[in-house]
Amino acid sequence: MQDSARATETLRQGKDVDWKAATTHAFTRELSDGTLPEHKMRWYLQQDYQFVDGFVRLLASAIAYAPSLADSVPAAQFLAVITGPENTYFLRAMDALGTEPSNDAAPATRAFQDLMAGAAASGRYGNMLAVLVVAEWVYLTWANPENPPHETLPFWFAEWITLHAGEGFEGVVEYLRGQLDKVWPTLDADAQAEATRLFHRAIELERDFFDAAYAA
Numbered sequence: 001m002q003d004s005a006r007a008t009e010t011l012r013q014g015k016d017v018d019w020k021a022a023t024t025h026a027f028t029r030e031l032s033d034g035t036l037p038e039h040k041m042r043w044y045l046q047q048d049y050q051f052v053d054g055f056v057r058l059l060a061s062a063i064a065y066a067p068s069l070a071d072s073v074p075a076a077q078f079l080a081v082i083t084g085p086e087n088t089y090f091l092r093a094m095d096a097l098g099t100e101p102s103n104d105a106a107p108a109t110r111a112f113q114d115l116m117a118g119a120a121a122s123g124r125y126g127n128m129l130a131v132l133v134v135a136e137w138v139y140l141t142w143a144n145p146e147n148p149p150h151e152t153l154p155f156w157f158a159e160w161i162t163l164h165a166g167e168g169f170e171g172v173v174e175y176l177r178g179q180l181d182k183v184w185p186t187l188d189a190d191a192q193a194e195a196t197r198l199f200h201r202a203i204e205l206e207r208d209f210f211d212a213a214y215a216a
């Protein structure tokens, strides 16, 4: 399918200014060149680990609502990456930077948690995908051009790039986009409007999250 004919591309273009801000942010630029101050990365890891809690629940909900086993398998395999290597990365990186998991959610984190919980509770597969697509596609977009990471980067920067880049992660984003592209024409006007609102809100919140981390 031509990119311009994809629902996910039309949705992305509807929030292009925030998309560009989220995918070319000073936070990820400095992370990639190794100049990001450690206290900003510490803040980010502590807050993003709380984001991951809600993300895992949302992804599990999407697995539950996928129309067939074949539609759910890539999501289930991705869930294993998040709860496996990515979870371990967070714990190792927080430990190396002298911090630990916390339940003290900043406003930007709480806003994302609320969005994800609402999408999961809606019982609408399209809503769940809208948030999942944004969360992973934004990360692929900033991380892929930075891959492979500079050899001199500490692991807490380098692995955050490699977890969101390369063929495997491209496949995850392509799968999530493909699911939303496929379900889109089956949604009525009300469901499309709701999924659009969630998609665009998720882009705003990705930008806000990086802004908050960079301001830490």
Ligand SMILES: Cc1ncc(CN)c(N)n1
Pocket: 048, 051, 112, 135, 136, 139, 206, 209
């Ligand atoms: C806020 C946020 N958005 C997306 C991702 C990518 N998994 C993340 N770790 N954190």
